[in-house]
Amino acid sequence: MLIDTHCHVHFNAYKDDMDDVVRSCLSEGVQMVTIGTQKDTSANGIALSEKYDGVWATVGLHPSHIFAGYHDEGEVQFKPRNETFDPEYYGNLLKHPKVVAVGEMGLDYHYAYEGVSLEEMKAKEASAFEAGARLAIANDLPVVIHCRDAHEDQIALIEKIWGAYKEGESIRGVIHCFTGTKRDAERYVALGFMLAFGGTITYPPRKSDVAAGKELLTDVVKWAPLDRIVVETDAPYLTPVPHRGERNTPLNVKFVAQKIAELRDISLEETASATTANARKLFRKMNTEHVR
Numbered sequence: 139m140l141i142d143t144h145c146h147v148h149f150n151a152y153k154d155d156m157d158d159v160v161r162s163c164l165s166e167g168v169q170m171v172t173i174g175t176q177k178d179t180s181a182n183g184i185a186l187s188e189k190y191d192g193v194w195a196t197v198g199l200h201p202s203h204i205f206a207g208y209h210d211e212g213e214v215q216f217k218p219r220n221e222t223f224d225p226e227y228y229g230n231l232l233k234h235p236k237v238v239a240v241g242e243m244g245l246d247y248h249y250a251y252e253g254v255s256l257e258e259m260k261a262k263e264a265s266a267f268e269a270g271a272r273l274a275i276a277n278d279l280p281v282v283i284h285c286r287d288a289h290e291d292q293i294a295l296i297e298k299i300w301g302a303y304k305e306g307e308s309i310r311g312v313i314h315c316f317t318g319t320k321r322d323a324e325r326y327v328a329l330g331f332m333l334a335f336g337g338t339i340t341y342p343p344r345k346s347d348v349a350a351g352k353e354l355l356t357d358v359v360k361w362a363p364l365d366r367i368v369v370e371t372d373a374p375y376l377t378p379v380p381h382r383g384e385r386n387t388p389l390n391v392k393f394v395a396q397k398i399a400e401l402r403d404i405s406l407e408e409t410a411s412a413t414t415a416n417a418r419k420l421f422r423k424m425n426t427e428h429v430r
């Protein structure tokens with residue numbers, strides 16, 4: 139059994155076969171957390187989670203949806219508004235028994251948005267993240283962090299909001315699709331976060347990085363403490379090898395687990411049982427019985 143801790147199986151990319159995809163995953167022993175990215179996808183994810191045992195949801199505002207220029211057809215049918223984090227809206231949604239976290243949210247410096255300066259982009263992303271994090275803390279929920287090309291600032295923001303992590307404290311959240319350095323990973327672990335690995339760990343590293351003897355993402359996978367890693371697909375995106383290029387589904391999480399097992403020289407069974415236990419430790423609300 140595996141838990142895909144980060145997918146978007148309620149997105150528009152599955153509009154024709156959503157129930158078939160979910161049912162085939164569940165029948166193969168793959169449970170999932172389907173992740174909200176703005177107001178509509180947060181509400182729709184909950185609606186899907188209500189239909190199935192083994193499907194949970196999160197609610198949150200992805201950094202890209204803060205800006206008007208962003209639109210992804212595989213995500214939502216209608217052009218999204220430039221959204222500011224609305225604590226009242228998300229605060230109501232997260233009371234639902236199947237909502238296990240707040241996010242995805244965080245800092246993404248990879249993209250530029252027309253008419254938005256770098257300073258304005260950074261400030262808006264940080265304030266949306268802080269609002270989401272405060273809401274999660276007030277409701278005793280973990281956060282799902284999306285961070286791209288911004289780990290220094292992300293870590294500083296976590297330190298500012300949560301402070302130091304004390305042994306025995308609940309896990310604070312997860313860094314989804316982790317692609318940072320080992321040093322970043324160490325700092326997140328010390329701050330009480332889990333690291334989620336996805337399809338990117340199955341992609342071949344840049345030849346120049348290998349030739350230069352640079353640290354690779356797979357080195358981080360080998361280093362990470364086994365009690366702090368979870369698996370994900372980010373479906374419909376980031377399809378792992380050997381299905382790269384096709385639409386992703388949570389079923390492919392097994393290729394991610396397989397890669398972790400291979401890199402760490404442990405069995406697939408051990409990888410599956412550790413990452414599943416970690417997911418349940420991270421998303422504490424999974425352990426409360428939900429009566430439909």
Ligand SMILES: [Zn+2]
Nearest residue numbers: 242284314315
């Ligand atoms: Zn993301």
Ligand SMILES: [Zn+2]
Nearest residue numbers: 144173242372
């Ligand atoms: Zn995502």
